Amino acid sequence: xxxxxxxxxxxxxxxxxxxxxxxxxxxxxxxxxxxxxxxxxxxxxxxxxxxxxxxxxxxxxxxxxxxxxxxxxxxxxxxxxxxxxxxxxxxxxxxxxxxxxxxxxxxxxxxxx
Amino acid sequence: xxxxxxxxxxxxxxxxxxxxxxxxxxxxxxxxxxxxxxxxxxxxxxxxxxxxxxxxxxxxxxxxxxxxxxxxxxxxxxxxxxxxxxxxxxxxxxxxxxxxxxxxxxxxxx
Numbered sequence: 656x657x658x659x660x661x662x663x664x665x666x667x668x669x670x671x672x673x674x675x676x677x678x679x680x681x682x683x684x685x686x687x688x689x690x691x692x693x694x695x696x697x698x699x700x701x702x703x704x705x706x707x708x709x710x711x712x713x714x715x716x717x718x719x720x721x722x723x724x725x726x727x728x729x730x731x732x733x734x735x736x737x738x739x740x741x742x743x744x745x746x747x748x749x750x751x752x753x754x755x756x757x758x759x760x761x762x763x764x765x766x767x768x
Numbered sequence: 769x770x771x772x773x774x775x776x777x778x779x780x781x782x783x784x785x786x787x788x789x790x791x792x793x794x795x796x797x798x799x800x801x802x803x804x805x806x807x808x809x810x811x812x813x814x815x816x817x818x819x820x821x822x823x824x825x826x827x828x829x830x831x832x833x834x835x836x837x838x839x840x841x842x843x844x845x846x847x848x849x850x851x852x853x854x855x856x857x858x859x860x861x862x863x864x865x866x867x868x869x870x871x872x873x874x875x876x877x878x
Contacts, residue, residue, distance in 0.1 A: 659810075686864060697870035698811070698855065711865050745810060755799055755859050757866065759810035 657682065659748050659760035667766045668736050676731040676763045680748030686710075687729040688749070688757060689721060693742040701744075704729055736767045772869035774856050779875045780846055788841045788854050788872045796861030802830050802841045803855040805871065811855055814841070843874075851876045 660679045668674050680687050689701040700713035704723035712719075718734040727748075733740055743764050747757035772792045780786040792800070799818040803811035815823055817832035817839060829842040841854055853871040860867060 688866070690868075698868040700865065700867070703865060705864075711863065749864060755864055755866075756801065756813050756816060758813065759803075761810050
């Protein structure tokens with residue numbers, strides 16, 4: 656069974672630009688989560704999607720947004736990039752039933768110059 | 769509010785036992801997870817506790833006391849490959865939203 660996949664693995668942008676990060680969940684998982692992990696910090700919850708809808712969002716400005724597609728894959732968009740957006744962005748998926756365990760993808764490392 | 773506390777860093781010797789503590793203050797509770805994260809890699813699931821007591825999985829065990837808002841992860845027969853960050857996460861009640869601690873960086877020395 657394939658795990659959670661994310662693309663790209665690395666992304667370099669300049670301040671003010673926009674970044675788009677993509678995530679494909681494990682087959683059969685309908686929930687997708689996005690987290691930001693800045694260097695030396697813990698995982699900060701960004702967004703949670705389930706069945707195509709946004710279920711919850713963390714304490715991040717509106718320039719962080721996303722969506723979930725009918726095939727349950729997801730996209731995270733970050734507009735007007737700032738230097739402090741440089742971080743590892745992790746996507747996790749969770750099955751619809753069978754408990755709350757999340758399975759993480761390898762992450763996208765975003766560097767804003 | 770929700771707050772999770774873990775020690776920032778711990779050091780232990782190969783072959784030894786180490787206990788990583790996690791305390792949480794949340795407005796409710798629906799389960800506690802432990803994840804392992806090697807540097808530059810994704811977190812991987814280790815254990816899940818929803819009831820009080822000890823859950824054992826090979827060299828790793830996790831304990832939960834809901835009344836005390838306390839959990840620990842016990843690693844036995846430490847190996848060099850156990851050097852990693854260990855993340856404690858609480859599932860908020862009535863939802864599938866998770867709050868993560870900042871993680872404990874464990875260094876295993878030869």
